[in-house]
Amino acid sequence: MLRSGESNRPAAYPRGVCRVCLKRPEIPEERYGRCEQCVKAGRIAFRFRVLPARGGNGLTVRAGELSPRALRQKWREPLLGFHGQASMRPHLGLHELEMVTAKDRIESLRIAPDLGGRGAEVLAALRDAAERTDASW
Numbered sequence: 001m002l003r004s005g006e007s008n009r010p011a012a013y014p015r016g017v018c019r020v021c022l023k024r025p026e027i028p029e030e031r032y033g034r035c036e037q038c039v040k041a042g043r044i045a046f047r048f049r050v051l052p053a054r055g056g057n058g059l060t061v062r063a064g065e066l067s068p069r070a071l072r073q074k075w076r077e078p079l080l081g082f083h084g085q086a087s088m089r090p091h092l093g094l095h096e097l098e099m100v101t102a103k104d105r106i107e108s109l110r111i112a113p114d115l116g117g118r119g120a121e122v123l124a125a126l127r128d129a130a131e132r133t134d135a136s137w
């Protein structure tokens with residue numbers, strides 16, 4: 001898992017800044033590290049780690065802030081309907097992917113610089129992960 005100890009927040013996040021918009025100040029102790037506007041808009045950023053799949057073909061999700069089962073239950077359908085482009089974002093660490101949701105829809109996918117140009121593979125990996133019924137990665 002990406003979670004560490006007492007904090008829900010992976011170490012790489014800029015401190016004090018909303019995890020979703022990366023601009024406005026976060027509300028202290030807010031569950032998803034968000035600012036007031038992102039809470040109101042129902043936006044959440046879920047972070048995952050994607051690594052090369054066994055056998056060397058494509059990518060696979062290896063860790064995430066959502067379990068495979070939770071991903072499947074809520075996001076399988078929206079992922080199938082998502083046709084946006086993943087954008088490269090420097091705040092993400094090696095192999096990291098962020099799925100930004102707004103209420104019931106997927107707003108965007110953000111990928112680390114090392115995954116640049118592999119947006120389609122990242123989306124495929126996330127869709128594969130949403131087919132899994134495992135409780136953990």
Ligand SMILES: [Zn+2]
Nearest residue numbers: 018021035038
């Ligand atoms: Zn925000």
